[in-house]
Each structure stands twice: as C-alpha cells, then as structure tokens.
Amino acid sequence: MDAFLISKLAFLVAVGVASFAASAVLGRLFSKQPERLRVALWWCLAVILALCCAWVNGGWPLPPRESQHWIGYVLLFAALLRSIPVPTAQLISALASATFGLLVTLLPIAQNGWDPVPFGSWFFAGLLSFLLVRLVLHREFETASLRAPLLLAVPLLVTAVLVFFAGSAMLAELAIAGAVAVAVAYFAVRSSALGRGFVEITLLFHFLLLLNCSIYADLPPGLAWLQWIVPALVILAGRLLRLQNRMTRHWQYTVTIAGLGVAECLVGALFYWVVKPTVPF
C-alpha cells in the first residue's frame, strides 16, 4: 500500500517539477516575445497533460481503445490546430478539438446501443457548453492575475474529488495532475499572462474528464454540467456586480475568488446529497 501511495505522490511531484521547470525555461527563452511564450506554454501544457494520460493509462495505446486513452491525443490535436497562423485559428481550434473530443468519447457507448437521439443530444449540448464556458473564461487570461489559474485549478481539484467518489480513481488522479500542472505553470511565469491557448487546453482537459466520468463512471450528468459551468457563472456574477455597484477592480477580484470557493463548496455539498458517497476502501 505504501509503495502504491508513494508512486502516486511521486507522479504528482514529477508533474509539478516538470511543469515548473519547462514553464520557467520557456519563460526565460521567450521573455521578450510574449506571443511566442504563450504558444510555447500551451504546447508545454498539452504535452505534460498528454504524458500524464499515458502514465495513468499505463501506456500510450495506439490506436486508443478506450475513450480516456484519447484525451492526450485530443489535447495535442488542439495545441497543433491552435498553432496554425491564421486569424480564425482560435475558433476553428476550439470547434474542431471539442468536436473531436466529443466524438471519441461518445462513440464507444454509441456503438454499444445508444440511439441517435441521446448521442446527438450529448454531442450538441456538450459542444455548446464547451464553447460558452470557453467564451466567458477566455477574457480572464489576458492578464497575469492569480485569478485566472485559480479559475482553472480549483475546479479541477474539486472535480478530482467528485470523480473519485463517482468511481474513477484514474480520472481523479488525472484531474489532480492537471490542477498541479496549471498552478505550477502560473507560478513559474507569473509575470506573464498565460494566454488563451493555455486556457483552451486546460478547459478541454477538464471537459473531457467530466464527460468521461459522467458517461462511463457514475458522476450524475447534471452535477458534471454544474461543475463545468461554475467558473463561467462566477465570472459572470462578478461582472454583473461590478456593473451594478460600480465595484472596484480589486473588490471584483476578491469577490470572484470568494464566489468560486463558495460555488465549489455548494457543488460538493450537492454532490454529497445526491450521491451519498462512501469511502471506497
């Protein structure tokens, strides 16, 4: 048991060290080229998360046999598409990578007897959800504020807890690794904005974890969806308060962080009330 836990902790430490070292080196290399730094950072995150997937899945199956095997491929695909230097690359990347992720996640269960109606409903609802949350969060990442990585890392950590108690320790491990990679990358280059590509890779990763867990494990889809939209709701509420109360930027920042904490606690409480999890040991 000790060896098992040590291997899991060592994995998370390795993710943190790799993410910090790579981001710090890239930060130095491209210290005067912020645009290049952003491209390098989203590639760095995509590669680290893809390697995490390979490690947790016990290899790099080619062709992938299970939907969670595809997560790393989808992230690399998104990073690649986003790197194409055309003006519409951002939208094309988001649309194509989300479509790819949804298809490879939904097709295995569709082949086992899903009708076209649930397949289509999941596909279009998922795609719309992803694009809307991405749209709201994108603007947060143009500054070097701590709020931006918190809006990505904290939900990933809460997702890890939900996913663990919903029956998948593997996906929970991936969620924690993702949170570590995102948080550490921010601290390595905190003087720079992480950029929209970074948020897109993280959101895609989070989205696919929740999708996999709600379809193939026992995370209730309603809760998965709520957990997915929490960061966007917090940002929108913060903006609304600022508009109504003429709140200062500093207060809006504080309110957003506090709101995120409260919202995630509420999702956790709702999960506990709906699922009534027990310790799986």
Added chain:
Amino acid sequence: MKKSIVTALFLGCLVAHSAIAAETFQVNPIESFVLFKVNRLGIAYVYGRFTGGLSGTITTDPAAPDKSKVDLEVKTDTLDTGYAQRDKDIKSPDFLNVKQFPLITFKSTSVQKVNDQQYTVTGDLTLHGVTKPVTVQVNIIGQGKGPKGDVQAGVETHFTIKRSEYDVKYGLPALGDDVELTVAVTGAHS
C-alpha cells in the same frame, strides 16, 4: 455403467447423453456462476461474481468431441462484490469499463477429451476489448433430467488470468494482477 453409455461432451466439458448427432445446450444463467477473487493490498482477497450474467451455447458432438464448440458471454454490468461503491469502482474506466466493454466472451477453438470426466478446452477469451487464448481443464459435475424433462448437465472449471494482459492495469501492484476465476455452467436442451 449407465453413465458410460450416455455420457457425452458438454462445454468441451459438458456431457450430453446418448446423442449421435451434435446437440446444442443453452446455458442457464440462473444456475450458472462466474466467481472471481483478486488479492487486495497483499492482505486478503476480494471475492465477487457476475450475478446471472452468463449466457451462451455449447454444441457437443459425442462422436467427435474435437468438433464440440463453446460460445459463452458474460454481461460485465452484472458484477457484484457485495459492496456498491466497490462495484462502481470496478465497473468504471479504471478497471472493466463496463459501458465500453459490456461483454466478456469466450469462443472455443479446440476441445479435447482427457477422460469421461474431464476435457481440455482452448479458446479465445475477450476481456476489456483484448483477446487472448486460454486453455482450461473442465470437470464434468453431472448430468440428468431436469424438472421439466429437459436434459441438464453441469461442468466447472478453475483458472487464473493476469489482468494486465487484458490491459486492466490500474491499481497494480496494490490490487493483484492474478484474477482467479471459477466458472460453473449448467446447460440444458430439450
């Protein structure tokens, strides 16, 4: 003596009776069992079963046992270890991933008679989307007429697989690699 007259092959293992031509036995899911045990943390074993999840057919040919065929499938969603949270874990993508791989199947490729009570069955076991050949020794438990007048026969086999060979690697080595299986099949034909 009577037994030696009517004994036939079943499941590469099951026994039919007095038949000259090939006969097909339907597996009775209620009277058939797939039990397993896996070591947990090197301390103890976790036991489980697939409740009512076994089905399939066994075609026997008493005249030519090597032409007998076994075709079985187990619904993975019927897994039961007596603890709902653990069942949830084993059915999740970490292990069996039952929504992506709803069936475990076995298709025989050869059946060889060892003696009247034992057969060697080789076949392809597909678990978690991975197909591997396995060879098992099948013991005949008995045969006779059931309450409805149908011919019933029962067989049993014990064997061990390594889950890592079927790409079920999560939790190794804390959760053992060896999965010990007991498959007890009751089949019937009218």
